[in-house]
């Protein structure tokens with residue numbers, strides 16, 4: 172029987188609370204399948220660890236993680252530590268260090284999930300965002316000159332490489348071809364006269380190899396308007412790191428809220444472990460109260476099962492999430508219920 176070695180990084184705030192429920196679900200899926208099992212190894216990294224040890228993860232952390240089949244992460248960030256330190260020294264270190272260049276984020280309205288838009292049917296919100304996850308606006312390149320002086324200058328570079336654009340677009344075209352869906356590129360070539368002009372050019376160039384895939388191209392400002400006014404336009408979407416970050420929170424808002432939105436950070440070549448996480452943050456405002464919605468982290472667990480080739484179990488987990496939403500009697504407060512984080516997790520487990 173295959174045993175998957177999973178590195179678990181619960182992290183900060185509600186991270187540990189929601190991850191515990193995803194782990195219950197994975198254990199249950201394994202037990203029911205009889206074909207695979209999980210071995211979970213916990214890492215105590217995060218902001219508390221930083222305040223004690225002066226670092227977000229151990230110095231040899233990346234070497235230790237490299238041997239795992241996947242990483243399951245809760246959330247990172249706490250009020251006592253500057254966000255750019257906590258995120259760059261843990262979450263972004265892993266995404267970049269393991270070349271998880273695809274950030275796959277479903278924006279799908281499940282039955283029973285609340286939608287703030289009028290006259291929208293379930294099939295109108297059924298998108299998959301393919302967010303570039305290794306470079307672009309998140310390249311981390313720039314400088315800070317003459318700190319505190321009147322002539323202070325701050326530069327944050329966007330880095331768009333041919334190889335980086337090509338591989339994310341190829342991934343998106345392949346996905347659109349496989350799923351027989353349209354592919355939409357979202358960019359901003361009118362104002363970002365180098366990076367996004369190049370992005371658009373690469374989208375057309377790679378597209379020549381996929382004449383069977385119907386494409387669209389939108390400017391990001393118009394795209395955000397259409398996501399609200401006419402979400403049915405979007406199926407597979409490919410976009411840059413920052414635009415993908417922002418648009419998928421918007422996507423979460425139209426598809427049930429942040430408590431439901433999941434994401435997979437993939438290294439498609441499987442040279443390094445991939446990482447699965449809810450897209451929400453550590454939510455310090457509700458941490459420790461057992462009210463956090465665990466469905467996003469459970470959906471991320473379903474993405475992990477898909478990635479391991481157990482799509483049948485990934486599907487069953489997502490179906491169970493949908494059944495919990497449809498039933499409506501066991502939901503956390505963000506979805507209008509009064510259930511605790513643990514009760515929602517238990518309900519998903521019992522449906523499996």
Ligand code: NAD
Pocket residue numbers: 185189245246247248249250254258262429430431448449450451452453454455456457462463464465467505
């Ligand atoms: P957030 O996602 O933590 O919270 C935004 C709002 O959504 C809050 O009101 C929160 O209570 C609510 N919310 C989020 N997840 C929820 C859930 N599962 N159930 C119910 N409600 C939920 O975003 P923020 O407040 O902007 O950031 C807080 C911290 O998290 C910051 O330090 C930020 O840098 C960090 N962050 C981390 C990640 C990550 O680790 N992947 C992602 C985003 C933000």
Ligand code: IPM
Pocket residue numbers: 258262263416450
């Ligand atoms: C996300 C988060 C991260 C991002 C932050 C915490 C660095 O917002 O996963 O969406 O911007 O990628």
Ligand code: MN
Pocket residue numbers: 416417420450
């Ligand atoms: Mn985000």
